[in-house]
Amino acid sequence: MPFIDIAFQADVSRYEDAEFEEFSRRNCDENLDTRDTAIEELRRLLKEKGECRPRRTDDAYLLRFLRCRRFIPALAHRLMVRYEDFRSKNPELYDCDAFGLQRVKDVFSCTLPDNPDNGRITIMRLGKWDMDNTPAEDLIRCALLLDEICAMQPRLQILGVTIVIDLKGLGLKHMRYLNLKIANQFASLLGVAFPLLLQGLHIINYNWLFNSILPMFKQFIPQAGWERIHFHSNLESLHKHIHPQYLPAEYGGHCKYLVTCKEWLSKIEKYKDDFMVQDLRDLGYRVK
Template sequence: MMFQEIAFKAEMDRHNDPESVEEARILCDEEPATRQRNIEELRRMIYERGECTPPRTDDSFLLRFLRARRSVPARAHRLMVRYCNFREQNPHLWRDQDWFSYTRMGNVYEGVLFDRPDVGRLIICRLGLWDPDQISAEDLVSACLLLLEVGIMQPKLQVLGGTALVDCEGITMKHVRHISPSIALQAINVMGFAFPLHQRGVHVINCSRVFETLFHFFKRLAPADDLWKRVHFHGYNLNSLHRFIHPDCLPKRYGGLRDEVSLELWLTKIKQYKNKDFDTDMRTLGYCVD
């Protein structure tokens, strides 16, 4: 429990760890000598091209987009445009949302606070625990967006990125009927197509062929993105999952060694340890701050 509390406190850390310099070089092609020049180039593109109006243009905000696109300003700018367009087209997912209210999701979303270079932050979505009668599909997407917006504030996670594990155990046709093409497109955008996330991979477990077929239908909504190359289906085969995610990083239910943390507990701890900088960041993004 002591380690977990230290990990929760670290969620508010906004400092660039000197030890992450080498990780940023390997994972993000980030060189200390050219980092500031790339930030300034991205900022110039935003102002000169006028294709988007970001909520912020300070160095730390722009850097997360560069890290998500291998430190290439032109690619980071395209991602920024997608991000801003997504926010403009879906203001109901974030504007004036009470971020702490998403504790009602319980264990639908979980994470493992054991971040390492080959996996990053492991985020788990247990779709079978979602009750569509109580929580709308858009609320599910909105909660995921919140989880990522808070997580990506941490420089370490900007570098390490994240790995998603989608657990389909317990999914019924009732769930599937609520996943419309528009909801699927929102989820695709949040998972990396229009979000500054260094996406390490998406792994789907406990899924039938029916769900896999449905996925390939939704894939046509954004056919050209590299994200699809990192999506892997494992059926009910944990050994297949372990070839991509080491058991050191997985919860015990997936043959791993870690304890998972629910979104409910994570947000409760965020509220306990948050500070003025966190409130300012959330307010700037449009969330309701108490």
């Protein structure tokens, strides 16, 4: 089987590979000797505080939140509260055909394989957004679906994700569709209210237009979040954070496997299992 198909199959796997134990200690402060204690403490906080009613409280689900909050139960609890609040306030983002979001086309892509330094590298090209055929809500829907599926995978819970936002081609026509609600939803998906470890957010090819809307996003991102956001005026600056071997040619790299969102979703649909189908349906997605 070609490597790329093996990678797609891995994205629907919930197998915890022993080789990631070291990365879990480094990235998440996960300790197998104390993991069960942390899970029970988080479960106790959920019950005693009663600030949210998560759809699941099994060990595997709680691990998603503990891993991206360095196994500190109190912080994982706060994240669960924010995540459930996001879901309750934005049910329309889940009310769609999960695998019908391929119409977003070239806006999102990712590089494979994942690497220990950056996790899954996802590229978002806002300049390729076709507003006439794709509403802004669908951009958020697609980003949310990518996050939800990645969060199901123990490997990516541990390695996390790195996001590159390419603003080349962003114009006034795009700006008309960006508002406070979109900014809030987008910020929520960048780790503010979502259980996925963000290794870094890198913004390239920005211009004065972006500077004009930056304050709109700033109000929704806490100070700690800004420590992971980097602005790059050239590729050399980007390469200080992401080695060229992990980047596609258009960003000065030589990664062979750049997968479009359309291709990724079609392959995930092909390899999806009953667990993934049920999990997506429980979230509110329509899945055939």
